[in-house]
Amino acid sequence: MEIRPEVVRGAVASVDARRRWTRGGRKQERLPGEARRIAYLYIAPAFILYAAFNLVPLVQGVNISFYNWDGITPGTWAGLSNYTDFFTDPLIRQGYVHVLQLMLFYAFLPIVLGLFLAALLSRIRIRGLTAFRLVLFLPLVITDVATAVAWTWVYDVNGPLSTFLRAVGLGSLVPAQGWLGSFNTALPAVGVFGLWGAFGFCLILFLAGVMKIPASLYEAARVDGANAIHEFFAVTLPGLRYELQVVLVLSLIDTLGTFDEIYVMTSGGPGTATSVPAYLVWRRMFQTSQVGSAAALGITLMLIIFAVTYAANKLMDRWGDDE
């Protein structure tokens, strides 16, 4: 039998429309007449706190970023030089290159693996799913710092990972300075730690999403003769669009702001092999008294996160509209 994708697409589109309707439910909250002023009173407590701890420091940060300032003595006007450093300071550039590499582990791989497993689980029902979910979700519940300390042991030159590799005769793979101490393996090692944490998050969200996809869609696809791969691209993937969007945006933000694991596992080393922008902000702010530069780095990072998030959202929205 011939597969007719348009039928499947049509079914998906109708579900989409239904979702849009529920999403658009907010529109109904707009009561006839003007927005009421009393609403400002309701948001005032939260807004005041938000302004005091986020907006005011943000404005101060922008201000400081235009100065060379050591944190105590009066700063000297620096103009845009703290920002042009972005293009000239090799350490900053290197930090962003590292973050790009980490995105592979923090965003791309967890999503691909998560999707694959979610698709698999959508076809078979397994027992003890709750237990699996718990285990996968656990890394997210435990604080990063604690797990990062544990992982430094795993990565030690005499740690479980190296011992295992030696035991199975792959000892030559163990880097001479340990996984976190060697220039070539330190960043991927941190990345695998991030993958371990992010993967569970992705899978949980995707699983929840898969369960919302009506079984009738799969049945329809199967009636049309779709195999597993067709089913994935025609039903599962479009059905997971919103989950995918959330995961993508959150994991991109998370990667760009990577700090804890670098602080705990490598201090940016060896050399500067695992230095990332957020770590540079902290170092310059608190350790080397380059507060102006730290502020500029922080603002730049914020703008880049904005841009990336915006682009990712736009991309996902457009993909949705094409369907």
Add this chain to the structure above:
Amino acid sequence: MASSSVRIKIALAILVASVVAVGCTPGGSVSQATAPPAPAVTGVPDTGPITLTVWDQESGQVSKVWDQLNAEFEQKYPNVTIKRVNRDFGELKTLLALAMSGPHGPDVVEANQGWPDMGHLVKAGLLLPLDNYAQAYGWTSRVSPNVLRVSSWSPDGKEFGTGSLYGYTTMGEIVGVYYNKQILSELGLTVPTTFGEFEQDLEAAKQAGQIPIQFANNDAFPGIHEFATIQDQIAPTSYLTDLIFGTQRDQLSFDTPENTQAATTLQDWANKGYFTPGFGGAGYDDSVSNFANGEGLFMITGNWIVANLGADNTNFGFFPLPPADPGDPPVATGGAGFPLAIAAGSEQPDAAAAYIDWMTSDHASDLLLPTGEIPLHNGKTPTVQPGTVLADVVDAARTVSDANGVVPYEDWATPTFYDTLTSSIQELMVNRLTPDQFVQNVEADYKDFQTSRP
């Protein structure tokens, strides 16, 4: 969903606020702290209850001694209450400047020396010059001038190693070579007396399957001690001291044949496998306990691990690394420990000075000695049980000090020197930098700072 016009308005508001804010120079006005007059009488003035807030960075055994000394001080002066705020080294470094520039800061602080820490505070007028107290209490004659020099600054904080006294300590540190006596005798070796003999011992240990030097560098700072200890034996001592104090500004360069030679030696040792395998990913604390448990013939680090080994331990010995040219005087990195300083904002500077005097007294040093802190008091020979690791450490510190061979810590040299040195040494030791590139890297940082100094 907010309409886009509202969003634009919000963005504009933030933008306008930012533009208005730009132009407010960050940082308050700085007034140089003036030295308080010498007190008429020494000791704590009896003018009602006094609370002294003390910020320190001690841990382990030393921290317990501090608790005892604080309690004794409160007994001695019943009107004094000491509020101790104990933080670790990194935390103190992070918070000190912030705490001191605000109201209700500490009275007495234990600040690190050098450009990144004490220099920063002096420049901001946050520390009191202690000269008058030093005179009243006789601090200057209690220790040798090199101990005072590392806490001395011009009042504007622009010159290091000269001018007024801003911090005081009588306890010293030394970085040198610990050795495991049992392994040494098993290998049929004796304590090396020349640099060449030391290298032969390294090779002998390697051949015998022992770890020649116990070392771990994931924490990055130990690398500085390995490099500096070698460098001390090769580069002239006066050059190193001038370099670190920055007395000749950019006239001195890090890019010298001696420094290159020191870097070559360090890289050579690493390539020959003289350091613990996998040192790059291993932690310092683990390496100390591994050495204490008998792993490794030597370990190059400071007196602070004496407490970990046990002060009365007789299984370990200590010596300063012998100079490269036999016959040269012994040289080692170290000198004064963390000095105590008085905050410019303190309302009780006289009581604070009395506290510093107490913490640097003979009595305090007697209590601190078993923790591995070395008393630097002139003319006072500490009583230590011979044959112990502590006896060796005290002996080495004294020999080096008598020969005028104390070199300050290298990372004091510029505000960013710690980062530059640690990361460059990590790269040097796995051949990612040649010795030439290494000294050029470090020199770039040094020159950058020296030419930017006002």
